[in-house]
Amino acid sequence: MTPMQELTAISQECCRLNEIESLLSWDLETQLPKNAVEGRAAQSEIITKYLHKIRTSPRMSQLLTQCQADIELSEDERALVDIMQWVYDRISKIPEAHSMLESRLTTLGMQAWVEARTTDDFSRFAPILTQLFTLTRERAELIGYTGHIYDALLEGHAQGMTVELVDREFEKLKKVLIPLIKSRMQQQKTSIIGSEFDVTMQKKFGKYLLQTIGYDFDRGGLGTVRHPFMTDLGPQDKRVANRYSASGFHSFFSALHEGGHALYEQGVAENYQQSDLSKHFSLAIHESQSRLYENIVGKSTEFWMGGPYQELQTHFPTQFKPLSLAQFIDHIHEVRPVMIRVDSDELTYDLHIIIRYEIEKMVLTGECEVADIPQIWNQKYAEYLGLVPQNLAEGCLQDVHWSIGAIGYFPTYTLGNINASQIWHTFVQSHPTWRADFAAGNTTILREWLQTNIHQYGSSVHPVALLKRLCNEELNSDYYIQRLTERYL
Amino acid sequence: MTPMQELTAISQECCRLNEIESLLSWDLETQLPKNAVEGRAAQSEIITKYLHKIRTSPRMSQLLTQCQADIELSEDERALVDIMQWVYDRISKIPEAHSMLESRLTTLGMQAWVEARTTDDFSRFAPILTQLFTLTRERAELIGYTGHIYDALLEGHAQGMTVELVDREFEKLKKVLIPLIKSRMQQQKTSIIGSEFDVTMQKKFGKYLLQTIGYDFDRGGLGTVRHPFMTDLGPQDKRVANRYSASGFHSFFSALHEGGHALYEQGVAENYQQSDLSKHFSLAIHESQSRLYENIVGKSTEFWMGGPYQELQTHFPTQFKPLSLAQFIDHIHEVRPVMIRVDSDELTYDLHIIIRYEIEKMVLTGECEVADIPQIWNQKYAEYLGLVPQNLAEGCLQDVHWSIGAIGYFPTYTLGNINASQIWHTFVQSHPTWRADFAAGNTTILREWLQTNIHQYGSSVHPVALLKRLCNEELNSDYYIQRLTERYL
Numbered sequence: 003m004t005p006m007q008e009l010t011a012i013s014q015e016c017c018r019l020n021e022i023e024s025l026l027s028w029d030l031e032t033q034l035p036k037n038a039v040e041g042r043a044a045q046s047e048i049i050t051k052y053l054h055k056i057r058t059s060p061r062m063s064q065l066l067t068q069c070q071a072d073i074e075l076s077e078d079e080r081a082l083v084d085i086m087q088w089v090y091d092r093i094s095k096i097p098e099a100h101s102m103l104e105s106r107l108t109t110l111g112m113q114a115w116v117e118a119r120t121t122d123d124f125s126r127f128a129p130i131l132t133q134l135f136t137l138t139r140e141r142a143e144l145i146g147y148t149g150h151i152y153d154a155l156l157e158g159h160a161q162g163m164t165v166e167l168v169d170r171e172f173e174k175l176k177k178v179l180i181p182l183i184k185s186r187m188q189q190q191k192t193s194i195i196g197s198e199f200d201v202t203m204q205k206k207f208g209k210y211l212l213q214t215i216g217y218d219f220d221r222g223g224l225g226t227v228r229h230p231f232m233t234d235l236g237p238q239d240k241r242v243a244n245r246y247s248a249s250g251f252h253s254f255f256s257a258l259h260e261g262g263h264a265l266y267e268q269g270v271a272e273n274y275q276q277s278d279l280s281k282h283f284s285l286a287i288h289e290s291q292s293r294l295y296e297n298i299v300g301k302s303t304e305f306w307m308g309g310p311y312q313e314l315q316t317h318f319p320t321q322f323k324p325l326s327l328a329q330f331i332d333h334i335h336e337v338r339p340v341m342i343r344v345d346s347d348e349l350t351y352d353l354h355i356i357i358r359y360e361i362e363k364m365v366l367t368g369e370c371e372v373a374d375i376p377q378i379w380n381q382k383y384a385e386y387l388g389l390v391p392q393n394l395a396e397g398c399l400q401d402v403h404w405s406i407g408a409i410g411y412f413p414t415y416t417l418g419n420i421n422a423s424q425i426w427h428t429f430v431q432s433h434p435t436w437r438a439d440f441a442a443g444n445t446t447i448l449r450e451w452l453q454t455n456i457h458q459y460g461s462s463v464h465p466v467a468l469l470k471r472l473c474n475e476e477l478n479s480d481y482y483i484q485r486l487t488e489r490y491l
Numbered sequence: 492m493t494p495m496q497e498l499t500a501i502s503q504e505c506c507r508l509n510e511i512e513s514l515l516s517w518d519l520e521t522q523l524p525k526n527a528v529e530g531r532a533a534q535s536e537i538i539t540k541y542l543h544k545i546r547t548s549p550r551m552s553q554l555l556t557q558c559q560a561d562i563e564l565s566e567d568e569r570a571l572v573d574i575m576q577w578v579y580d581r582i583s584k585i586p587e588a589h590s591m592l593e594s595r596l597t598t599l600g601m602q603a604w605v606e607a608r609t610t611d612d613f614s615r616f617a618p619i620l621t622q623l624f625t626l627t628r629e630r631a632e633l634i635g636y637t638g639h640i641y642d643a644l645l646e647g648h649a650q651g652m653t654v655e656l657v658d659r660e661f662e663k664l665k666k667v668l669i670p671l672i673k674s675r676m677q678q679q680k681t682s683i684i685g686s687e688f689d690v691t692m693q694k695k696f697g698k699y700l701l702q703t704i705g706y707d708f709d710r711g712g713l714g715t716v717r718h719p720f721m722t723d724l725g726p727q728d729k730r731v732a733n734r735y736s737a738s739g740f741h742s743f744f745s746a747l748h749e750g751g752h753a754l755y756e757q758g759v760a761e762n763y764q765q766s767d768l769s770k771h772f773s774l775a776i777h778e779s780q781s782r783l784y785e786n787i788v789g790k791s792t793e794f795w796m797g798g799p800y801q802e803l804q805t806h807f808p809t810q811f812k813p814l815s816l817a818q819f820i821d822h823i824h825e826v827r828p829v830m831i832r833v834d835s836d837e838l839t840y841d842l843h844i845i846i847r848y849e850i851e852k853m854v855l856t857g858e859c860e861v862a863d864i865p866q867i868w869n870q871k872y873a874e875y876l877g878l879v880p881q882n883l884a885e886g887c888l889q890d891v892h893w894s895i896g897a898i899g900y901f902p903t904y905t906l907g908n909i910n911a912s913q914i915w916h917t918f919v920q921s922h923p924t925w926r927a928d929f930a931a932g933n934t935t936i937l938r939e940w941l942q943t944n945i946h947q948y949g950s951s952v953h954p955v956a957l958l959k960r961l962c963n964e965e966l967n968s969d970y971y972i973q974r975l976t977e978r979y980l
Contacts, residue, residue, distance in 0.1 A: 018534045022511060025518060025534075034728065036709040041725030045507045045514075052541070220525040236530030239523065 005068035006079055012065070013086060013277040016056055020281055023049045024233045031243060032225040054101075058094045066090055078273070081462040085278050092158060095144045104137050108406045115405035119395045124376050131404060132372040135365050138409045142366075152363050155410025160286035160417055162466035163477070165363070168413055171420060171479040172356050178483045180386055183349055186337045186490045193333045196321035201246045207317045208244055208257035214310060215295055216449040217242070217261050218268055230256040232263035232292075237275035240267040252345075254314075255296050255334075262295030263288060265449055269457025284465035285411075289418020290425055291452065297348050297419075298426050298485070299448065303331050304440035337490065339387040341396040349490050352419060353386045358401070358412040366409070423482035424473045425456070494557035495568055501554070502575060502766045505545055509770055512538045513722045520732060521714040543590070547583045555579055567762070570951040574767050581647060584633045593626050597895045604894035608884045613865050620893060621861040624854050627898045631855075641852050644899025649775035649906055651955035652966070654852070657902055660909060660968040661845050667972045668842055669875055675826045675838065675979045682822045685810035690735045696806045697733055697746035703799060704784055705938040706731070706750050707757055719745040721752035721781075726764035729756040741834075743803075744785050744823075751784030752777060754938055758946025773954035774900075778907020779914055780941065786837050786908075787915050787974070788937065792820050793929035826979065828876040830885040838979050841908060842875045847890075847901040855898070912971035913962045914945070 003011070026046050034042055056062065069075065069083045111130045118127035142154035150165035157163070209224060220238075227243040234240055242260040246253045266288060267280070274280045299305050306314075306327060314330075315322045322330065337347050343354040361378055364370045370378060379398040383389050391397030403411055429451055430436055439447055455472050463471070470476060492500070515535050523531055545551065558564065558572045600619045607616035631643035639654035646652065698713060709727075716732040723729055731749040735742045755777060756769070763769045788794050795803075795816060803819075804811045811819065826836050832843035850867055853859045859867060868887040872878050880886030892900055918940055919925055928936055944961050952960070959965060 014533075015537060018537050021530070022515070022534050022538070025514060026511070029514060029518065029724075033712055033714075035712050035730075038710065038725050038728035041510070041727050044503075045511050045725065048504060048507050049511070221527065223522055223524050225522075235518075236527050236534065238530050239527035241524075 005065045006072065006075060006083075009062075009065045009069055009086065010079075010082065010277065012056060012062065013082060016053060017277060017281055019049055019053045019056075021234060021236050021239075023053070025235050028225065028233050028235060028241060028243070031227045031229075031231070054093065057089060062086075062090055063094070078279070078462060082277055082279055085282050085461055088161070089278065089282060092145060095146075096141060097144075100137065100140065100144070104134075104141070104407055107134055107137065111405040111407065112402070115399060115402065119399045122393045122395070124373075124394055124399070127399065127405070128372050131375075134404065134407050135372060135409065138407060139366055150363075151366055152410060156413065159411050159414050160284045161464060162284070163286060163413070163417060167477050168359070168417070171477055172359065172413075172416065175352060175416070175420070175479045175483060176356055176386070178487065179349070179353055182487060182490060183337060183339060183353075183387070186349065187339075190337060191332075192336065193329060195325065195333055196318075197249060199248055199251050199318060199321065201248050203317050204246050204251065204253045205244075207314065208253050210313055210317075211254060211257045211310065212242065212261045212264075215258065215261050215265065215299070215445055217264055221268055222264060230260050232260040232267070234267055234281070237272075237280070240264045255300055258300040259292040259296035262292035265295070265452070266291040266457050269449075269453040270460040271458045274460040274462060279460040279462045282461045284461070285414035286417035286421055287456065287465045287468065289414050290421035291418075291456070293418045294422040294426060294452075298422060299440075299445065301331075301334050301348065301489075302440065303327065304437050305445065306330065307441040308443035308445070335489065339389055341383070341389055341391050342400055349486060350387060352416045355412050355416040357382045357386060359416075361398075362409055362412070417477070420477060420479045420482045421469060423485050424469065424475065424478060425452075426485070427481040428455075428473045494554045495561065495564060495572075498551075498554045498558055498572065498575065499568075499766065501545060501551065502571060505542060506766060506770055508538055508542045508545075510723060510725050510728075512542070514724050517714065517722050517724060517730060517732070520716040520718075520720070543582065546578060551575075551579055552583070567768075567951060571766055571768055574771050574950055577650070578767065578771060581634060584635075585630060586633075589626065589630065589633070593623075593630070593896055596623055596626065600894040600896065601891070604888060604891065608888045611882045611884070613862075613883055613888070616888065616894070617861050620864075623893065623896050624861060624898065627896060628855055639852075640855055641899060645902065648900050648903050649773045650953060651773070652775060652902070652906060656966050657848070657906070660966055661848065661902075661905065664841060664905070664909070664968045664972060665845055665875070667976065668838070671976060671979060672826060672828060672838055672842075672876070676828075679826060680821075681825065682818060684814065684822055685807075686738060688737055688740050688807060688810065690737050692806050693735050693740065693742045694733075696803065697742050699802055699806075700743060700746045700799065701731065701750045701753075704747065704750050704754065704788070704934055706753055710757055711753060719749050721749040721756070723756055723770070726761075726769070729753045744789055747789040748781040748785035751781035754784070754941070755780040755946050758938075758942040759949040760947045763949040763951060768949040768951045771950045773950070774903035775906035775910055776945065776954045776957065778903050779910035780907075780945070782907045783911040783915060783941075787911060788929075788934065790820075790823050790837065790978075791929065792816065793926050794934065795819065796930040797932035797934070824978065828878055830872070830878055830880050831889055838975060839876060841905045844901050844905040846871045846875060847892075848905075850887075851898055851901070906966070909966060909968045909971045910958060912974050913958065913964065913967060914941075915974070916970040917944075917962045 023046060026042060026049065030039070030042050066083065066087050069079075070087065075083065107130060111127075111134055114127045114130045118124055138155065139151065142151045145154045145157075147154040147157075153164045156165070156168065205224075205226070209219075212224065213219070221240060223239075223241045225241060225243040226246065228245055230242075230244045232240065232242050242257070242264050244253050244256050244260060266283075270280045311322075311327050311330060325333075335348075337349045339350045340346050343351070346354055357379065360382065361370075361375060364378070365372060365375070375398050376394065380390055383391060383397070403409075429448060433439070433447055433451065436447070439445075456468065459468060466476065512535060515531060515538065519528070519531050555572065555576050558568075559576065564572065596619060600616075600623055603616045603619045607613055627644065628640065631640045634643040634646075636643040636646075642653045645654070645657065694713075694715070698708075701713065702708070710729060712728075712730045714730060714732040715735065717734055719731075719733045721729065721731050731746070731753050733742050733745050733749060755772075759769045800811075800816050800819065814822075824837075826838045828839045829835050832840070835843055846868065849871065850859075850864060853867070854861060854864070864887050865883065869879055872880060872886070892898075918937060922928070922936055922940065925936070928934075945957065948957060955965065
């Protein structure tokens, strides 16, 4: 075996282990019996241990060095070596003791978070969160960065993203969003739609939506969970999990959201599916695919006109038969600032993200202490959204992310929105008849275009280069701002 | 760490890997998308590889030697060392090349089996089956045996069982069964029950039955599959999968069958759940638990009288309200020799097993060739059951077992029946009021008694010793014969 062949085989083995880890989680979320959580943790721990061992082995280091020096690699081989090197560098720079401490703290962090939420007492969470921020800071230093310390974290979730870029675009966005929301609120009428939506019917309709956008059920499946997600359980097994509540129809949009993620992974070229080139995606690009289907497509008149609205009326005659398509669209475009990020609408969503991003940076750089978070949080919510949380559960303790040490992750949601509009803008230029096509029920043109220009590449092309090549630009929120302004003004 | 501590840790790691392997299969059977089978195989292969590596490692050998020599081990530690030694011996005696060849042949075997079934042409399967028998013979020789070559195979599925014992008891059984079936057929009236059984309702009723016998859903779950099974996905996660067909109600009895298996595993003592003492059961004992609940309990008047029949009538009023309990019991005791083993009734079932056992022995010892199987099969079916298969799919190609190299496995089904009646006989002696108790809806006395006398021990006690201690006898089909004679004559 050549070093490249051996590295490829190792990559395949790691992918299979990643998939097994995802299956353990999928089953945990969808059907694990109540008392089996501990046993499941022990199983996951073993797989994580094996993966870590392989990823950081001296053999891996040798092979990477040998392959980096091999000038006869193909372009795909080079891409695989690069992504594996990137993973190796990020993991091997962290001493085992550090990883173990982080892992232990996140378990405690989760417990403390739940306790602090329940008792509405931030001081029960603050000490552990302080330690988690300290460890995150140390990890960032170990990994290294050239500009801002936060760059080291961003790079882990969205390769090539930096504070400089993100600050620039988030500031532009913030400046537009705050007044836009205010003016929208003044002119908008509130519509009311029946308040009971049969869950079984929602499941059926969610399945229909997934089929409509081209999700392939022979290479996936749909489960029921408390928090929607998409997961990769194998080269031909990209599953979607959705949540349902009888009091609303948010499940339609989360189906489209997770479906967007799943189309991406189902669209990766066959020959990358066995390797790390099908695993280590930029979340900024990944999230662009989900947001594109959830918001740009899923909240457009044209999409619903092309069949789905009629189907919706058939599934839920009491609720939607009395409503014209235009009234329905008005309803799903309604803007209502709320305290909870995951319940918020398209227009207010990014302010939730920007607030978290700003606070994370402040704590990381020592501009404020963890203990100050609730106060800063409330100030920012008042300033940006005109809301003041009544307690921690609807304030700074609403999200689980920090408790499990996921610091530097939030920005990818808004980066996804920004990227989605850039990509959509390019699509529209090459498909000027999209409105007529969508209205005739043909969204396949979009999926095929995305597959050709984004999906197939997996992570064989650096996300910054991919966007540049496709849109002829780097990160730019102008298209997103323009789209939101058009839709909501 | 002492060698015993290290061995215990390794046992735990192996158990977690076994559970992960079981989850991969559970998901394969319950929800894997159509196109993902290959990917799943690749995932399973990795776990199998890791397991094999740990189980046969030089370190394992060292630790076993050290622990065997340690005179200060506790009884439980000794039991764990013994079972791990047993596993080590069986695996490490087989060269890797042999295992790989067997593994490759079983994949081909499955394909050839399907082809031969579809085309009704045994010659398409015979060459591979011949090779599989050759490899099995070689494996038996590598493992070693003192009496009959088949003993080496039996030992793998049911520790302590030998051809000498099995022949003796199977012969007794056969001699009684053949005339008993004939006389039953002559006196029996045929009853007819409505022919449509709503599958959703069957699922509900199956769940009810599982709850009734004491299956704990907080430590398990119920899935839908094509072939029922029970699987161990963790110390607190023993799941059951059932199949349903609207044209009958066999699912009730497979729920009880798999439930019996699950009660066994849920009943293993907590401190064995982390180790091999919760994994390497004798299938003869395991099957005794499932048969006991399926047939002895599940086909008794007393069980149905204690609540389930009333519940059944509520679930399926059209079909069962017109039927008295006595008529229902007559119906489920109906004997109808059929060609297909899995569709057969309690009384004819064992003849299907005995035929396969006899043929396996003949081929293994060279008494006949693989090519002769169809002819011998048909002769035996005519002789024992008065039936002649019209094609291979309802003849010798009906079961998948041989195609995947599972030779020496079939006898455990009948051994389970025999053991079940021995165990039941002992239970009845210590619970003379069982009829009244069951009729009052109390079957907990049985589960608790089984837990105390069988379940809790896991595989910490050799199955032969366990039976001997409990029933004061070795394998003896007299109780089974007596029970069948009473029920069916």
